Amino acid sequence: MQIDLSFYNWNLISDFVLKGLGFSLMLTVVATVGGVLLGTVLALMRLSGRKWLDVPATIYVNGMRSIPLVMVILWVFLLAPMLIGRPIGAELSAIVTFVAFEAAYFSEIMRAGIQAIPRGQIFAGQALGMTYGQNMRLVVLPQAFRNMLPVLLTQTIILFQDTSLVYAIGAYDMLKGFEVAGKNFGRPIEAYLAAAVCYFIICYALSWAVKRLHRKIAIIR
Amino acid sequence: MIELKNVSKWYGNYQVLTDCSARIGRGEVVVVCGPSGSGKSTLIKTINALEPIQSGEIWVDRVPLHDPHTNLPKLRAHVGMVFQHFELFPHLSVTENLTIAQIKVLGRAPDEAKQRGLKMLDRVGLMAHKDKFPGQLSGGQQQRVAIARALSMDPIVMLFDEPTSALDPEMVGEVLDVMVGLAQEGMTMMCVTHEMGFARKVASRVIFMDVGGKILEDCSKDDFFNHPEARQPRTKEFLNKILQH
Amino acid sequence: MIELKNVSKWYGNYQVLTDCSARIGRGEVVVVCGPSGSGKSTLIKTINALEPIQSGEIWVDRVPLHDPHTNLPKLRAHVGMVFQHFELFPHLSVTENLTIAQIKVLGRAPDEAKQRGLKMLDRVGLMAHKDKFPGQLSGGQQQRVAIARALSMDPIVMLFDEPTSALDPEMVGEVLDVMVGLAQEGMTMMCVTHEMGFARKVASRVIFMDVGGKILEDCSKDDFFNHPEARQPRTKEFLNKILQH
Amino acid sequence: MAWDWQVFCEDTIERAPVQGCFGKGGDITYLDWMLSAWGWTMSVSLLALLLALLLGTLIGTLRTLPDRPYIVKLGNAWVELFRNIPLLVQIFLWYHVLPTLIPALQAVPGFVLVVLALGFFTSARIAEQVRSGIETLPRGQRYAAMAMGFTTFQSYRYVLLPAAFRIIIPPLTSETMNIFKNSSVAFAVSVAELTMFAMQAQEETARGIEVYLAVTALYVLSAFAINRIMAFIEKRVRIPGLQASGAGGH
């Protein structure tokens, strides 16, 4: 089978892929920021040592982590309208789902990061008279966040790849762009090859940037 | 200044402090020593309320720590503490380490905080390193910054937990020198250390603890070093071991 | 037994060993000291070929380490090495730590290995702990197991890299006692340490290194301690600092 | 919306209710079908897991070899290649594109391809974990092993890998749970696993909620089982006197 090179042209990108890429990137950014924030809260709940905070957070995190993302996407999409009494669009639904889902993963990362901070650091903050909130905000979280940055960003790259699962509720991401073009032009193989190359370039560039960034902002030890 | 009355503490079923009582008056320098695991670190942490106690009473500067209504952060702000592993904040520069708690906890203006912090830094002889990060300093230098950090909060008492035991032998001296200086200026100090040279030089009293968190000895420096016949057997054995090499 | 000739080593552009030469004869006990970062650990590692060198020559028991055809694992099996942080294998019990290399490297039968290992364990006084895991032992006990582990391989020479500097002061003694015993029995030893008491007691020679990996002094114990006037200024300064407290 | 769990007892041809819910004589009910789909999910996942563990360990180990820059580069390339392309795209490449380059692959059933694709994809992640597990071990452990006379292979076999694996059990657990979830891509290559069942059955029966609920429950059950098994392993191999998290450092 030969490859139909005429399939690769600017129209493919401009008409089909760009819109999807935009959505994928938007979803990735929003879900990362939202997920890290919510995940940090969950992590703090799990580390609080108070059962009434710890148990719900643990159930939430482990529950989310044992359901395939595509199922979560469907569930939010199907159930959210029943709960709030009116339909929510696929895009909004996808955003809510991704933030809620990724928070579970980010919370595990942040939890590991917080736990890796030597206890002495927490004592030191306390000994200087800091309250719990000040200690977290000024001492623990900045360090945990920096130490975990590579892992957080690796998760973000996975997240970027996972945005393709919004196909289940008809939202339009980058992979969908390639797929639709492939179908409507009858050139699926060409489309998937292009998708593989695009994803590889974007993800590889991201992980390269992560390494650079980390070297730059890593805590000097 | 500091008073402990029948303090006991358990980790689960394991008792780390047993009925500890002691008084430290203004301007006294008390050295705490004893074998590993005897609860020295725990004792000093309870004085700063970093570890809760299950029974007994502790007053610092006449404030009762065991009272749930005490504003602990406020009290701790004026109790300086120096840890074995320095515990500088690695993500902040030396100057930031010195000022952050002054600004956020004491509510000082940044300029004022900086001025005070740098004065203390100068005092420990590290002015040249004010813009470095902790990771760029040697252990001895880090520990001196940690002392400056505690001092810049205007502490009424300083607690030290084995401040030299994580240091290279060559750097022990520079930290001890700073501590001797503090003691001679009349700072109230409580210091967990095995540096008997330091104890001999500046201690007013020596407390010896044994495993199980019992205070076996609480006597003057002179009694401790010069009257072994009046000491408990366990104390003598310990002193022998650490003075032997 | 050991001979170094003009050994130099770089990490990237940074030279950690500069033109080091030394000889250690059978039965000699050589103590290496010097400030932090002077390359003491590196030097001792190159003698076991754990770190490659970029120039110079090293012989151990007449085997040239710098020769690419040398079977390094075979040689290392008979060079005992004890590290600052013990480096017992945490997932293996004490007995397994003692026997695994005997069985897998020397090819001894498990029974024979066990017998030999336990004999060494007994020698360091820890027979009662043979079924524990390293994490369940105190630092001093772990370090003695590490010595027993090295001894059970029937080493022709023992290398020590600051074997007591990670230990609680009370436990330093028990490890040093074992080492003194070994030295007195005639074991060839090379030992990085700042325990000057140990050096005074058993060293035949003292090597002093300075930053940059240069050997500044290589002289008899007597010259080192009792003739400061013949020493380099840097050596004197160092000795002053670590003997001061 | 009313529940209608009866659908699981209907046969898949006429949608007639079947007594006892399990089909007889060649007929199958939706329940039969779902259980067999679960079986496929399990088979794909477990085989892929096995492959991923073997390959991941090998490649992760190779990436930590001292003084072997080319092998390390090769290992890095493997990891970058397999983790930077979405699994769904990889599976498509295995199924449709590679066979046009290597005709022999044409005859390979989808099941094998999905095990390969999922296994390779996951091996990249496991390799990353194995590498970081080995690298968090104190450097002295490697020296100690070498100083005992172990060869490089023996050092890894007896010292570094056993210790590293204990450290990385938690992330490995996550990855194992991920394999089960990721196995849903198998539906793209005609393996009749749970996700395919869900999509097909909800289409045929129009009882989407019930079908998705049942399938989600099975996924959760599988993940939970894996979680428990790994927790059991973690407990079994726990080193006395050492917390797992503290194994790393001095």
Add this chain to the structure above:
Amino acid sequence: QTGDTLAKIKSSGSATLGVRESSGLGYTLGNGKYVGFHTEMGERVLADIQKQLGLSKMEVKYQPVTSQNRIPLVSNGTVDLECGSTTNNAARQKDVSFAVTTYVEEVRIAVKANSGIQAIKDLNGKNVAVTTGTTSVQHLRKHERAGGIDFKEVMGKDHADSFLLLETGRADAFVMDGSILAANISKAKNPADFKIVGEVISVEPIACMLRKDDPAFKKAVDDSIKRQIADGSLAKLYDKWFMQPVPPTNTKIGLPLSEATKAAWANPNDKPLEDYAKK
């Protein structure tokens, strides 16, 4: 959920049309443009409704749907009218309503031109591609049992995947709606390599889908479709999308209007699939 779609459209001044991104009856040209026989018909229906409501301006929002989400989307109110390629069957009628049938799909077999397969009976022992999440699988199963033939189902993730299975030889036949088969063949690199053969395996009424229990809206939709049938514009639309070159590739699908569709137009109705099977 609002029970009254017409009121909702009137008050919001917009209507949401559910469309397909790649099927025989509706697809996208990218950039938010949706076209195809059924899509365009849906637009005309909405235009009629706009007239009926007397709205000077009405915005038509397009919501792409998939097999998995179209029913929830319609029943939860995201989509007002779905004109894709949805089969009207009894099971779905529990959740949604259907407008009158606009097209009768005939399920056929696509094969390689040189394969020698002519009818269902030739499929014995062959690999047959079908698409996950479609009803053709069920029909095939019934025939398998009734005719005593034995073949292997190979499930494609979507129609393009299933066709690729046929193209690459992993499957010997692709059983699917005739319009989809024809569209895929027309876009293949060598359309002449494939042909559609065999008896009609089943017929499926395709209709626009709307929310249940909204008779006023259903009537408005039905009236519009009946008007389009009556004045011949639907037939012209069919000709435009199936007999003339169509974008994006400008190839002809070439699928003449079937007798079954003609019959449905002659007598507009919303009977489900099951009623067709009885005949």
